[in-house]
Amino acid sequence: MSRTQFRRYGKETVDYIADYLETIHKRRVVPAIEPGYLKDLIPGEAPNRPDSFESVMDDFEKLIMPGVTHWQHPRFHAYFPAGNSFPSILADMLSDALGCAACPAMTELELIMLDWFGKMIGLPKEFLPLTEGGKGGGVIQSSASECNFVSLLAARFEVMKELRQRFPFVEEGLLLSKLIAYCSKEAHSSVEKACMIGMVKLRILETDSKYRLRGETLRNAIQEDRNLGLIPFYVSTTLGTTSCCSFDVLSEIGPVCEENELWLHVDAAYSGSAMICPEFRYLLNGIEYAMSFNTNPNKWMLINFDCSTMWVRDRFKLTQALVVDPLYLQHSWMDKSIDYRHWGIPLSRRFRSLKLWFVIRMYGVEGLQKYIREHVRLAKRMESLLRADSNFEIVNDVVMGLVCFRMRESDEMNQKLLMRLNSSGRIHMVPASLSERFVIRFCVCAENACDKDIDTAYEIICQSAQQILRENAK
Ligand code: PLP
Numbered sequence: 001m002s003r004t005q006f007r008r009y010g011k012e013t014v015d016y017i018a019d020y021l022e023t024i025h026k027r028r029v030v031p032a033i034e035p036g037y038l039k040d041l042i043p044g045e046a047p048n049r050p051d052s053f054e055s056v057m058d059d060f061e062k063l064i065m066p067g068v069t070h071w072q073h074p075r076f077h078a079y080f081p082a083g084n085s086f087p088s089i090l091a092d093m094l095s096d097a098l099g100c101a102a103c104p105a106m107t108e109l110e111l112i113m114l115d116w117f118g119k120m121i122g123l124p125k126e127f128l129p130l131t132e133g134g135k136g137g138g139v140i141q142s143s144a145s146e147c148n149f150v151s152l153l154a155a156r157f158e159v160m161k162e163l164r165q166r167f168p169f170v171e172e173g174l175l176l177s178k179l180i181a182y183c184s185k186e187a188h189s190s191v192e193k194a195c196m197i198g199m200v201k202l203r204i205l206e207t208d209s210k211y212r213l214r215g216e217t218l219r220n221a222i223q224e225d226r227n228l229g230l231i232p233f234y235v236s237t238t239l240g241t242t243s244c245c246s247f248d249v250l251s252e253i254g255p256v257c258e259e260n261e262l263w264l265h266v267d268a269a270y271s272g273s274a275m276i277c278p279e280f281r282y283l284l285n286g287i288e289y290a291m292s293f294n295t296n297p298n299k300w301m302l303i304n305f306d307c308s309t310m311w312v313r314d315r316f317k318l319t320q321a322l323v324v325d326p327l328y329l330q331h332s333w334m335d336k337s338i339d340y341r342h343w344g345i346p347l348s349r350r351f352r353s354l355k356l357w358f359v360i361r362m363y364g365v366e367g368l369q370k371y372i373r374e375h376v377r378l379a380k381r382m383e384s385l386l387r388a389d390s391n392f393e394i395v396n397d398v399v400m401g402l403v404c405f406r407m408r409e410s411d412e413m414n415q416k417l418l419m420r421l422n423s424s425g426r427i428h429m430v431p432a433s434l435s436e437r438f439v440i441r442f443c444v445c446a447e448n449a450c451d452k453d454i455d456t457a458y459e460i461i462c463q464s465a466q467q468i469l470r471e472n473a474k
Helices: 005-020 053-067 086-098 104-120 142-165 172-178 188-195 213-228 250-260 269-275 278-284 315-319 352-385 411-423 451-473
Strands: 138-140 179-184 203-204 231-238 263-267 292-297 308-312 392-394 402-407 430-433 437-443
Touching: 005 053, 005 142, 053 138, 053 411, 086 352, 104 138, 104 308, 104 352, 138 142, 142 172, 142 179, 142 188, 142 263, 142 308, 142 315, 172 179, 179 213, 188 203, 203 213, 203 411, 213 231, 213 250, 250 263, 269 278, 269 292, 269 352, 308 315, 315 352, 352 402, 352 437, 352 451, 402 411, 402 451, 411 430, 411 437, 411 451
Parallel strands: 179 203, 179 231, 231 263, 263 292
Antiparallel strands: 138 308, 292 308, 392 402, 402 437, 430 437
């Protein structure tokens, strides 16, 4: 493609994107295709000769779009929001154009953005990268799953270092086999995956009636495991669990970790961005005990995937677990600047801080607070509508943008309701299991969601439920 063609097609593509997002509500939320649909529509071999942009775009519309789930659709209420905004898209375009895997501006902007954002959400200054004389630090990873894994690797390295000193003649594999990590039943599955890949045992703990991990539960588990000769070393807590947006009680768990010298990680993948609103900061009580913390601006802060921010209290404890330093990667600034290649698994990195910079500057903290508060208000609106309807019950504490509900009927009836709603293509939600019961999660996701969207969603849910109840009564 020539530069002239790029100018033309680039402008056309921006128009296409703007049109797509403007008319997205007219589409089905989820595609009506069968798995494998694309195989028969795309040739089995790559083309030998170049194809035109027009023909590729034509096929994009004809072949790809029918298989797309529209995460930005106003009736998409599954999972958590997939961040998206025009400033973020434009910043990603620039990042793609620069196409660099590392450079001074990228490192420095990332440091500054992690400092800005850390301050915006009220993290203690010990975590902030630019605190004078501090050991803290922040980094952008691709995903919360990666943050969970990397924090586990850092904790494992730290405990193994100490164990090797204490037991110099004991085989490392034996020491590793004694390590045990903890999380609650409601922690994200990525914690289990991190332990599986990290080859450490994981004990999954019960929560209280509000789906929160409590300090006493952790304390008892640690004692039991020590009695069995195991070595507790890591706890992954969650602020805003995936199933129901519950909040582990950090202020109780923190002191238990401190007494037992455990690495406390806090996964706030969804809810962390909401801490830019001071009224939610009470949920961070106990953060002073944490060694590491992560949140995804690419969920709830209008940043496009990927952008998962992670802070550590002691950056040297993170990097010591990840440094490998071949000659070809050394450079003359190594003693003057940090090197993000030692902060995670990939070597090459995208210029992801650019979209944080664009979005924070172009919305302002006030604009972002307004967006979060509006989502919370809309979730409360849905909660009230469902509470006023005797066919439904609310199952979680609606603190942020997630409402978990079910019909006051059997699990089978609720499964039927969700299946009917999702297969209609008019709305999309996913289930969770809470207290062994099937619940439906309704999350406010679209950037410009409004009262009408919530009322329409409620109408769709309510009508389907009534239809199922009528069918059942026959
Ligand atoms: N942690 C929590 C609490 C989550 O809710 C999620 C996803 O929703 C994840 C981790 C995984 O996020 P990612 O897709 O960024 O790996």
